[in-house]
Amino acid sequence: MTHPLRSFLHASSLLLLGLASLTQAAPKHALTLYGEPPRYPADFQHFDYVNPDAPKGGNFRQAGFGGFDSLNPFINKGVSADDIGLIYDTLTRHGLDEPFTEYGLLAEKIEKAPDNAWVRFYLRPEARFHDGLPVTAEDVKFTFETLMTQGSPTYRGYYADVDKVEVESPLKVRFIFKHAGNRELPLILGQLPVLPKHWWAERDFSKSNLEIPLGSGPYKVAEVKAGRSIRYQRVADWWGKDLPVNRGFYNFDSMRIDYYRDNTVALEALKAGQFDYWLETSAKNWATAYDTPAVANGQLIKEEIENHNPTGMQGFIFNIRRPVFQDPRVREALGLLFDFEWANKQLFNGAYTRTHSYFDNSELASSGLPGPDELKILEPLRDKITPQVFTEEFRVPVTDASGIIRKQQRRAYQLLQEAGWRIDGDQMLDAEGNPVSFEFLLAQTEFERVLLPFKRNMADLGMELVIRRVDVSQYINRLRSRDFDLIVGGFGQSNSPGNEQREYWHSSSADNPGSRNFIGLKDPAIDQLVDGLINADSRQSLIAHTRALDRVLLWGHYVIPNWHIKTWRVAYWNRLQHPKITPQYDIGLNTWWVNPQPSAEATEPASTEQ
Incomplete structure (x- = not known):
């Protein structure tokens, strides 16, 4: 006052x-979050990133996986x-x-x-x-x-x-x-x-089934074909359609998702006009798979939309509930055997950047040595965390992209020996004398090409990597029951990390089936850092706590960091349109619409009704 x-x-x-x-x-x-004024006042009419006059109508089709x-x-x-x-x-x-x-x-x-x-x-x-x-x-x-x-x-x-x-x-x-x-x-x-x-009141909430539920939102479920497709119908008299927060959203009369078990097949279906929109996650496909007349003549549009979100961490995730992964030297050694530079050159057309932080592409990412604000947070934990947090900048291994990684393999072997591992004949034995074999659980076929060089590099040190591909349902069930050695997964982040960090790293989530604590972390120091982040009382404090947490996670070698790109790569048929302004932190797909008067070249996707 x-x-x-x-x-x-x-x-x-x-x-x-x-x-x-x-x-x-x-x-x-x-x-x-901190009581600052919101961007939009109480009397605002619509968000800046929508077209408030977007026409309603048309059908929108996407592809689902599995x-x-x-x-x-x-x-x-x-x-x-x-x-x-x-x-x-x-x-x-x-x-x-x-x-x-x-x-x-x-x-x-x-x-x-x-x-x-x-x-x-x-x-x-x-x-x-x-x-x-x-x-x-x-x-x-x-x-x-x-x-x-x-x-x-x-x-x-x-x-x-x-x-x-x-x-x-x-x-x-x-x-x-x-x-x-x-x-x-x-x-x-x-x-x-x-x-x-x-x-x-008269239904069992805990049971999984395909009964169409009652909601209050902009769409209703109109049609279900179990495992194959689902169609949503826009609610014409939706109670919220005229609210400023909804103006310009939900413009399609119907939205349909057809499911494919292989993304390669799905991409061919997109190019054949079987659906409208595709978020491309493969750099190789983005560079080589769109050489079609539809792209050349502007019917199928390729667009890169800038992404201002922290990229989070995608990586090969160790399940440290497994005894073989509980020694951080083992995890660090295996990380040395992933040759990102070769993969980026040979498989990804040089499109990716190696991920160096759990909060990459943002001010939340740690770099260099801890600053004064971080040291205030980390010093009380000095006896509980890796000493390198205070003395060394974390760096991921870097190769020359030749595919020959003898230097990294020598260092990996040294770390494994320090952990009590040894080679007997041509086979690596762990500290208990057991032959070393890991299973990499996978649901997407296209990722196998990334894992095969990793598998060869492990084999050079006498270790077996078994790539186990399963269907989506089995994959999800095994994740929930923690029945895996290694997976490829991600920990998405926002510009304001908070309570979701408990789901990722906190001891309280480690034994909860369905939580995203895939690693199995139960570390009092990490718990304290997560609690401090959640209770940060200013943006500056949040940044310091997030960077401190980032350092401790990185030096724990709990994942083998993968890669990221700072754009969303989307392909869509030109019957679709989107606002001139894209929201800073999202693609904003629910603000798109169907052009009611398409140009002569615009294509209506072929029917997929069966």
Whole structure:
């Protein structure tokens, strides 16, 4: 409170503190992480990255991978259909051109305690489920409690600091936290999808099936062909269609996803006009597989859209629950045997950059030696973490791209010997004298070409790498049961990391089937760093905590870092259009539309109805 106001009120400091708290806790149209003003004011009409006059209509087709056997994405059973979240509304909508701001969706206003000890949502009276019944505070409470008791273990980790939910009126609900000070929790609770209590009252939430569920969102499930395709239909009288947060979104009358078991086949289907849009993840394909007349004449458009998100960490992930991977020297040795430079030159057409951080492509990434802010965080942990964190800059191995890595192999062998391993004849034996063999679990055929040189480099040191390819359903089940040695996986990051870090690295998630703690981390030092990150009280503190965590993870050699690219590579038929402004942190696919008056060259994709 300013000095002139204190003079004017002649009030005690205690009263002033109370007035300040009341001011901070006033209901708002949006929440930001550190209380900074949101980009869009309360009276905004639409986001900058949409076309508010985008025409509605047309059909949009995509490709899915593998298959699906469930329409319940909230439980740890089955494989849920892609985009099923489109049938649900959430309490808030994430701003796609801000690091972390939530705008009211189902909730007209949001109010939080000045010390972040609770958050209150005021629901819109016009909000309706697809059967016409209102969305109420009871539905919010039911959703939260059901997800915490019957949903995927991910929710129990994500919302672990929520003590209870209070229904204060039919349209007012409050979440009370176990501890004050968690700045992120009010915002991530806003991302809660709200389920209809009355619809689930006579159904078993824990069962995976293909019954079409009731939602309140912009689309309904219109057609299901188990494992083959799913079609969503836009809800013409959707209660939220005129809200500023929704203007310019959800323009397709229908959205269909056809499933392919091989991405090579899917790409050929795209070029044949079987579907509309493809996010290309293969550098080789992007460089060589689009030499077609449709691309040459502008019917099939290739576009690179700049990606400002932290790239996160994709890598070969060690399951350190396996005894063979519990020695960090072993993990470091195996990392030396991956020749990225050769792969980038020979397989990726030089398109990729090696990943050096769990938060690469952002100010959150560590570099050099720890600065003063990081040292304040790391010094109390000095006896619990690798000494190199304080004395050396972490660097990934670099080769000359020739495919000959004798220097790296010599260093790897030295590390394995230090770990008690030895070569007997032409076979590597571990510290217990067992022949060394690893299984790499894989669901995508196209990744085998990346692993084969890695397999050869391991074989040169007497180790066997078995590449085990399974279907998507079996792959997911084995991940959930932690039945793997090595996988290729990723830990996606945002510009405001927070509670999701518990799901990645915290001891509390290590034994939860379905969590993303694939590594199996149970490290008190990492737990402390994660807790400090979540409770950071400023952007500067968040950056320091994130960099400190990044260093400790890197020096643990828990993954073999892969690569990244700073753009999204998309291919789409020219019957589609998108806004001139792309949101800074997303492709913004739900803002695209079908051109109602396509040019003569525009192509309508061929039918895939069977």
